[in-house]
Amino acid sequence: MLAHMDSPTTEAGQFWERHYRARRTWGGRVNPLLAETAAPLRPGAALDLGCGAGGDAVWLARRGWDVTAVDISPTAVERVRELGLQITTEQHDLAQSFPQGRFDLISAQYFHTPFPLLRGRILRTAAQALDPGGLLLIVDHGSTAPWSWDQNPGTHFPTPTETAADLDLDPALWSVVRAGTPSRQATGPAGETATVIDNVLIIQRTSE
Numbered sequence: 001m002l003a004h005m006d007s008p009t010t011e012a013g014q015f016w017e018r019h020y021r022a023r024r025t026w027g028g029r030v031n032p033l034l035a036e037t038a039a040p041l042r043p044g045a046a047l048d049l050g051c052g053a054g055g056d057a058v059w060l061a062r063r064g065w066d067v068t069a070v071d072i073s074p075t076a077v078e079r080v081r082e083l084g085l086q087i088t089t090e091q092h093d094l095a096q097s098f099p100q101g102r103f104d105l106i107s108a109q110y111f112h113t114p115f116p117l118l119r120g121r122i123l124r125t126a127a128q129a130l131d132p133g134g135l136l137l138i139v140d141h142g143s144t145a146p147w148s149w150d151q152n153p154g155t156h157f158p159t160p161t162e163t164a165a166d167l168d169l170d171p172a173l174w175s176v177v178r179a180g181t182p183s184r185q186a187t188g189p190a191g192e193t194a195t196v197i198d199n200v201l202i203i204q205r206t207s208e
C-alpha cells in the first residue's frame, strides 16, 4: 500500500518510481565503501540519502544503527519498510525537503540522477545535519560499470574535489577526512565482473 505517500509529480520522481516498480529484489548487497567506512564505527543514527533498494539501510540496521532511509520513489521506501527491520523510511524529493534530526553518519551512495539536481545544496544540508564527530560519506561513480543503468558516455560524474568545492563548507566546522578514487572488482546482477572506480569523499563535522 502506497496510498499514504505522494505519487511523484516531477519527471525525476516518475523516472525513479518506474525504475523501482520494475525491480524485483530488495535489501541485497551493501555498497563496499559504506561497509568499509561504517564497520569500525560505533552504531548511532544513520541517514541513507537515495536508499534505492535498501541494501545499505539493511546492512546498517542489522549492525545496530538507527537508520532513516530516504528516496524520491515511494515504491523504493515502501519496499524497504516492508522488509520488516527497524528502519525509518521517508519519501522525500531531497530538492524539496530533508528529514528532521541529527545524524552520526549520513551516506549518499551514487546519488546520481539523469535530471538536474542541486546536489551541492542537498549535500550541504546533509553536512549541517551531522552531529559533531559525525561523518558524511559521499560515494560517486568514477567509471561506469557495463551493467549500469546509465550508459550515456556523456555523463560526467563529479570528482571528490568537485564535490568538496560544490559543498563549500566552512573549514572551521567541517574537515575532509578522505578524498580519493579507489578501484575495485565489482560484480554485476548476472554475476559478471569488472574493475570500477569510485569517487569517495568523507567529510567530518568537527564542531557544533
Ligand SMILES: C[S@@+](CC[C@H](N)C(=O)[O-])C[C@H]1O[C@@H](n2cnc3c(N)ncnc32)[C@H](O)[C@@H]1O
Residues within 6 Å of the ligand: 012, 016, 031, 049, 050, 051, 052, 053, 070, 071, 072, 073, 076, 092, 093, 094, 095, 108, 109, 110, 111, 112, 113, 117
Ligand atoms: C543511482 S541510484 C543509487 C541508489 C542506492 N544508493 C545504491 O547505491 O544502489 C540514485 C538514487 O537516488 C534517488 N533519487 C534521485 N533523485 C532524488 C531526489 N531528488 N530525492 C531523493 N532521492 C532521489 C533515486 O530514486 C535512486 O534510488
